[in-house]
Amino acid sequence: MIARRTLITGGITGGAGLLLAGCDRVVQIPAARKILFAGEDMQRGLQRALMDRGALAPEYRPDQRSPIFRANGTYDPGTAAYKALAAGGFADWRLAVGGLVERPLRLSLADLRALPNRSQITRHDCVEGWSAIGQWTGPMLGNVLKAAGLRRAARYIVFTCADLYGGAPYYESIDLVDAFHPQTILAWAMNGRPLDVPHGAPCRLRVERQLGYKHAKYLMRIDAVATLSGIGRGKGGYWEDNVDYDWYAGI
């Protein structure tokens, strides 16, 4: 019947007519229709997921801040090197930005303060089941990465910290979507005061769309890499490598 209609409407030669007929027939079979358009649905789902990843985490009013914001994980790196930095008020601390960048940087606290800074009051969610709301201030990681100039091969940003777990520095990583998210900042202040030691002095990552363990404290290095396979055991972070936490801890 379709073939006949094609012949009538088209009045055309065999090949094209049959092709048209073929299409009509396939689309009329519900199962085939489902398969044909499944790709389109998946693409829409992926697009939605990508757009959601750019969405902002909720921000709160100053009076909604938690009166007590507990510290977790390391409270004080306690190494000789860290003690020396802390004793000097972190004047000698430098944040190294390297890896796959055009211009490696060494940033002081004064350098971070001199950049355009962003303040945000957000809720920290720890995987262990507690949350706290606090205000964080610092430059956007994205601006620092732009200043360093990411090379084309860069896919992830790896953070190396001053505190040691089993003799090796705590480390974490995020992808470029999170790295360039506007609420992803290198925080040097908490609730309007320079970051204290328990919360990661002198500078910690805030990556507000992710769970607590991604918010690396005591930052020493930031490296752009093409793959996570050379970092730790390859899963992208201390907890990912050792306790099987998810690398992508989006909330």
Ligand SMILES: Nc1nc2c(c(=O)[nH]1)N[C@H]1C(S)=C(S)[C@@H](COP(=O)(O)O)O[C@H]1N2
């Ligand atoms: N360098 C470093 N960063 C870290 C941790 C840590 O032990 N060392 N703990 C993580 C975990 S599990 C959480 S919940 C938060 C806690 O941040 P807070 O101490 O400011 O509450 O820091 C994260 N970042």
Ligand SMILES: [Mo]
């Ligand atoms: Mo946590």
